[in-house]
Amino acid sequence: MWLQVSLFSLSGLLLSIQTQAQDRASLHRSNDPSGHCHYTFTVASPQESSCPGSDREMDGVLSRLTLLEALVSRLLAGVDKGTITGVGANREEGLQEAYSQVTGERNQLQQDKERLNRQIQELQRRLAELSQEAESLRQKPCQQTLTSVGTQHENRPANGMYQSGVLLRICISLPDPAYDFGNSGYQEMKAEVTEISASHVFHEGSCGELVSVGDPVSHRKADSITGKYGVWMQDPEPQGPQYTNNTVWRIDAVRRDVRHLFAYEDMDQFSRGFPMKVLVLPEPVESTGATVYRGSLYYQRRRSRTLIRYDLASEYLASRMDLPHAGFHGQHPYSWGGYTDIDLAVDEQGLWAIYSTSKARGAIVISQLNPESLEVKKTWETNIKKNTVANAFMVCGRLYTVASYTVPNTTINFAFDTATGVGQAVSVPFKNKYSYNSMVDYNHAQRKLYAWDNFHMVTYDIRLGRASHGRS
Template sequence: MWLQVAVCLSCLLLGGQGQERAAFYRSNDRNSRCQYTFTVASPAESSCPTAVGGAEMDSLKSRLTLLESLVSRLVGGDAGAVGAVPDAGLQEAYTQAMGENSQLQRDKERLDRQVQELQRRVEEQRQETERLLARPCQAPSAALQDQRPASGSNILSHLVSGNRGQSETVGARDPAWQHGSPGYQELKAEVTEVPAPKQIQESSQENTGCGELVSIGEPVSHRRAEGIAGKYGVWMQDPEAVAPYGTQMLWRINTVGTEVRELFGYEDMDQLSLGFPTKVLLLPEPVESTGATMYRGSLYYQRRRSRTLLRYDLATESIASRRDLPHAGFHGQFPYSWGGYTDIDLAVDEQGLWAIYSTNKAKGAIVASQLDPNSLEVKKSWETNIRKNTVANAFMICGRLYTVASYSSPNTTVNYMFDTATGESKSVAVPLRNRYRYNSMVDYNRVQRKLFAWDNFHMVSYDVRLGKPEAN
């Protein structure tokens, strides 16, 4: 019994001495949880038996524990905080780049507007030059006519001497402004009194009525359409205009786009050239391609993606009638050679309203049908031997169908003619110029005796001359 008591007292004494040398540690484990460790020095052993690592191993474990803690933070929710700084820098760089892109876009739009303005000015200057060149000389006064020398040789010598005197005093000038020179006026008077040849007089008389196409004049540009929507289009004039629009009214449709509905009206040719429409109508159904035409107060056009023909009344601004063109190809089945979904082309001439198209039965050959202008019903049809996709365009004059050989060649021809009166066709070769190298619309204007065309953004016209049919 006393031995047991002595042993307990010894343990208590040794425990007290060990507590004086106790140590406390706190660190994170692998799962980042806090771990507490108590260390008590041995009362009997001055050192532990030799073990691998010792204090260095403990230090290494502590470092590994710290590293694992950092990795856990990066993999876990703290990764967002670590990467916040780089993300903020990237966001700032992206915002700056977008701002610079917007500025570049605004600069591009400004430069595009400047280019269009310069093009408009160049076109106006060119038109003004053409008007000046086409302006006739003023007629000589009666007093100057009375002072004419008797012989042509005296006129020429007087003109040369008069011009030499002016050049010595005031220098070279535009002859159009030298109307003060008596010699110049005398020479003009002598020329104006020369009678026109008989052949020219006869041709002028022939040109007053219907006949075959004899010649086409040089293209005259009236306006350039702005924007990509104006590359292709149609412009027209009603040959039998009715109220509320006058006979000088001109109409235009830009046909680039999936939903073409805008119809622009201009009071006359001058307003068209300046680009000031007096009327803008929104059509209730979209237009297909460049085959529209005007007749008796209505716009006639093909509805998009269909063979349906529509008559849009300008006075009531509504669809007055509609009808499918029987068996007609549409939306790329039988277009002209330039494409553009030009399967159905409407035209007006001295004999009324026409449709130029093709069918599966005709196997791609041009069919010309005369239409009733009120109901759009086909009155009579003619099937030609002209392949529609081999010609660039077609138009009607005096009941005769004419085709254009090329839409892009600068010097092309009207190459075929089909006469609905005889049902016969023949090859012709009437020169025609594509000044701007992409002619997407050609129609005959019987009021002005001109061809209207849309050539690569440009609205142009050509004078035409008709003559008597050639004898077979």
């Protein structure tokens, strides 16, 4: 368009020049800095009143400019029209496609809405039928009780504690004429659910032999060299409101004088690394054999066979007792070392000590302890050398040992049943994910193993089989 405007301007300029030009005028043509064509006329004297002989030349220039203007106008008109036509066609096609897509989606949404409405109506109908059937069952008492059996929770609460039990009573009623479909043998069955105590549920068969151990789940990684190995746990049977089964306890064991016990409100705070309290123990801790049970911390005093019960609520040393003949400070450790001579453990049957003596010549000795006084209630000797296994723990009165603390895919290789006094080789897969497992303990409320594997604090889900005869 700038070319067309320039031509019009040039025409006006030529007409003006024509009235004023002299006979010796000369025409010059050149480009300006912007690329436009400029014409310059020069005359000899501004006083001359006419330009003889110039009319024919100017007429020729005007004719050529007029023809050029017409050609440029037609060219521009054709280009604009083609461009506009193309753009318009493309835009119309795009709009048509978008409209078709939106229409299709709207139809699909309408169909989905109708389908969901039908499902809602069907669910409402079934709910009404079930409500009527439940009301009918409530009004009809059980006329004959066959049996009552205890069942355990397959899915425990998030905190792992048994809050209550469930007693399932199955009964058979006499034939109901309203439901007689020509079969005189038809009978209605109904289940009654009754809340019972957690202890009843436990004794109905929650204990059994260790069947499998799941993959390790990491909850936290220690942030300093003092966390190379240590012990962490939760109380399976807390006694007071100050600390619950959600409270997490931790001791970093890499120090000469280990006295700090870190308390975390729950697993989330433990993972974040924010303790709610730090307790200073009255006596230093030896290695990774400590445990928490019924509101007390149980641990071995450093460089001695003395066991200590520390009351967590009152922060008081409640009792202490020497474990008779027990090796200590490197005399009978696990294969990884770490002065793990005395390992305290807790399971469904109470508090245990796993250790060895000179009399047993390094073989594992198991003693069940009184949780109040720490006195030995009963002792068993096994035939497995303590320094040949990496770790040990108790489950349902059975001792289980871990073959290696470094091999990523190792096994639980030995079991000893205190009920029968019989030990046997087993092979339950176990993973040391971080290749330096310095502590393994069992929590019967959570039904998990807790472990400290090379700066990492991990848990393992476990599965138990059916309880053996003669055990409760």
